Amino acid sequence: MELQVELLKMIQQIRFPLLDVLFQAITMTAEELVIIVIAAWFLWCGNKQLGYRVGFAFLVSTVVNPLLKNSFRLERPIGIEGIESQRVHTAEGFAFPSGHTQAAAALWTGLMSFVRRPWMYRLGGSMIVLVALSRMYLGVHWPMDVLGGAAAGIITALLMNKLFDLASRRKNKYLLLWAVIPLFLGLFLFEDKNYVQPFGALLGFWLGYLLEERYIKIEVSAVWWRQGLKMAVGLLGLIGIRVGLKLLLGTVFPADFMVSDLIRYFFIGLWLTAGAPYVFKNCNIQYKK
Secondary structure: OHHHHHHHHHHOOOOOHHHHHHHHHHHHHHOOOHHHHHHHHHHHHOOOOHHHHHHHHHHHHHHHHHHHHHHHHHOOOOOOOOOOOOHHHHEEEEEOOOHHHHHHHHHHHHHHHEEEEEEHHHHHHHHHHHHHHHHHOOOOOOOHHHHHHHHHHHHHHHHHHHHHHHHHOOOOOOHHHHHHHHHHHHOOOOOHHHHHHHHHHHHHHHHHHHHHHHHOOOOOOHHHHHHHHHHHHHHHHHHHHHHHHHHHHOOOOOOOHHHHHHHHHHHHHHHHHHHHHHHHHHHOOOOOO
8 A cells, every 4th residue: 555655656756737637538538418418419420330349348338446445445646644635525435446548448448449540549548548547646546556446447438348348249239238237236236326317327228229120220420510410409409317316206205315317318229229310210310511
């Protein structure tokens, strides 16, 4: 532990205002809002299959993270003498493994395993390292936390890629339930919103994937202004679901009732993969011209 404290102090010796801003921006690239926008662009405008792969890898990894945190229950460096912590509102729960680093590793490993180009390997590897470094620079994680997060994210993404490939070869999308069903058991073990929310999104994402592939089948390519329109309509829908459902369910359930989080994030996942594409298709937003 003393070695880790000294390593954090050494990293923080280079601190100055411009780096504070830079590393806060880097850490934000591994947060929910940014990754949702990235996934939405692939699913609606870029490459659906890549969007599905990255989405499943990220969501499964995000569900696994609180499982690991609640198993190891290690404390963060916040409050340790000589360590300055910033952006602490993104540092909920236990320390190991780092959720931001795990999210970045799952996202970029998914992208690297699909694109398989030298520039993507360099970009993806750099982003994983930079997010890990940002969590230590901001004083919210130990070195072992970011190493564990990187390993967990990479392993989860590679396993999900294998499962996705198997489901594609056998033309059986229900095989993806091998990743969903075991995680369902965690709902009975952990009363943790950081588990319930991503699991709800994963369940909705999977169901929407089935519906879109079978019934909707949108064309993602389009002229630039239609792509912009799709993103605007889709993201407004996401905001409506996230905010509107929270207000609506808040009138029915207590504020700390986990089922409301499960329902809300289920519809967020469903909107990403099926709801928004359905709107695009039926409002003629998807077409190229």
